[in-house]
Amino acid sequence: MKRLILVVYLLITLGCDKKYLEAKPDRNLLVPVHLEDFQAILDNTADMNNSTYLNFVGADDYLTTNSGYQSASYLMQNAYLWKADIYQNSQTGDPVGDWSSCYKQVFNANVVLDGIDKLGGTADAKLAGVKGTALFFRAMAYFNLAQLFCKAYTTQGAANDAGIPIRLTADVNPRPARGTLTDTYRQIISDLESSLVIIAGNSNFKSRPSKLAVRALLARVYLAMGNYEQALFYAEAVLAESNSLLDYNTINATLARPFPAALPNGNAEVLFYSAMPSLAFLTSQQNSIHPEIYNAYSENDLRKQVFFIDRGNGIINFKGHYTGNVLLFAGLAIDEIYLTKSECLERLGRGAEAIACLNQLLIKRMKTGTYVAQVSTGSNLQLILTERRKELLYRNLRWMDLKRLNLEEATALVLTRTVNGVSYKLVPNSGLWVLPIPDNELIAGAVEQNIR
Template identity: 45%
Template structure:
């Protein structure tokens, strides 16, 4: 255990944005563990950010609104992102950039170290699991960075747009350029495909990647890319292994935190645990969810009381994190898979299959005995699926990606608006501010090109 904390300490120094840390050369023996259990311990470092996903983009969507009187009191970065400012980080670093790269560094330390270990027959499965987990974490972090700090993926332009710096080794002296967006997604998909093949054994803890998690993440990524046929394949593969849903009738909807606490194993929907960093805006009493979203839930829909709390004055706050706490859930769960598959079915003209997935999900969301199965024609089916996706996956960090991909279709595009004490501010579809700026310290340190704002 002492070695484990020494590894984390040295790794933390190396991934810091301060150049002075990069100039220090700790003894490499302190950095590289020697046993499979040590590598597993590195990947289990939940408090060190291994299961953390960027969260700032969630503040930039129409999931939340903040009353004008409270906006000026927000932390500067949160206020800047919420108001779509040109320089929301105000020249400073961002944990949404730093934490994923910290996760990538740990994953690379593991992958590099495994090369020096010869697994015997008794440890081959453990070796494969650790290797697959490291590849999964690296892909998860690279994708989360791309979803926030790169332009939306489009196959027609991905080869000409900049990606993110791909860190594929633990060498902190190596400077990575941005490459192309296509190269970024190619690497992410390559890592995940390898991880899927390696992660074949059972997993006892949701902070650890699994074969189901790899398939679920592939489904999420392909959906964001507009590759609906592939998203359908991987969502179906994942659901073929894990299709459990939580019956909301078993929850105490009036409780402050209706959903089971993380790591209790009491929410069967959770496939992979990930959380956003703590943020002030979602928990303020002056912050509410979009009023039209709140009104869209039927009276017998338990999500209306499991997800939201009346904060008075017509403000309904969000309380429905799948972590069972104020921290927002950003992991993988079966409800998302049902909705991915339903959307892909709808886009493929498979109306009966799409409605079957929607009804299977919603039956577990309504008061017992009140749910009436949905019926829709092909012309209205996609909008119905997207409406349920909006209602189920609120505050998951997925809305930003959805807006970016759906805004390409004029029929589905959304204009966002903020009300401030100085008037209304709008964000139009296709605006450059749908891509977060790369923090200035990273640009100064590596020399990579900034994002247009």
């Protein structure tokens, strides 16, 4: 294991700084060669199960106080207020967390994929399973990058909108250009479809993806693309095999952490574990749930007790993390799949089925005997989207949802924040919805900057 840690560390270091590209490491000492080595790379949860966070910082799940803002890093402050230049000194070579962590995941996945091919590809079931896992991680990293550094996907614009640099090998020397958003999503879907064929059907560790996790991510990807037929197909495929929801009547709402630990396998709703990093601003007690959301829960809605803790002075913190600890959950879970299915059914003109699906979720969130089933009115989209927002708080999905919903006039929103008496706005489809590429990446290769 010590040898493996050295291997990965050195390879990543070589890939992160151009001045090291000419170094010639001793391959006999540094390159992982055994199946166990490759599995260990993918089992490094600190790297592979780490999600982005700037999309959460910029979204509208919460508001922070003036003191909370003042105590945050410059990066958090700038992201919170949607500043055009959020990095300030990234040209010095300091890594930008979301960009570098995702490309570290891509690099690790590519190390595994290159190595598996040398070991014989997918002829062996264990090799195939590890390869499928690597493809999943690469796809998720690219999808997370696209939510931050690309425009929302549209069928009309994707062929011309900039994507992200796609690396398909562990060789750090090529510096690929960004390509188009079509190229990016085509690669994500290709990786997931290939993974689905060979990955293990089940996993005893939620940190390892399974076929269910692959289908769940495909449902999310297609929802982000506005392809509701395909999103529905994969959502239904997940629920056909696993549709169990937690009954919140059985959850002890008085606990500081009401939900069981997701790792290794404690939360039945969790399909795949991923979490935002342990950063002070993300878990600050100065961050309060947006009052519009809090006031949307009825008194019989158990989420109002399970999700929140009132600190006084108008501050209400979120505590309902599906990680089961202080970290913010950013993985895949069954409740998201119900909501994806419901939205897709509604958008495809199957309103009664959409509401029936929504009712299956909501009855598990209300006090026993109090839930009155929703009835389809012929126009259910706003109800479904409201319930999606209430259910998926602090899951790192809101930024994705806001970007795709801003494409429609009926669901577009203007975000507002006030700090030290000064108000700030983020209007739909502004260039500020797309984060700038870190300056050091522009210096290192042929990557074009986003226009902010």
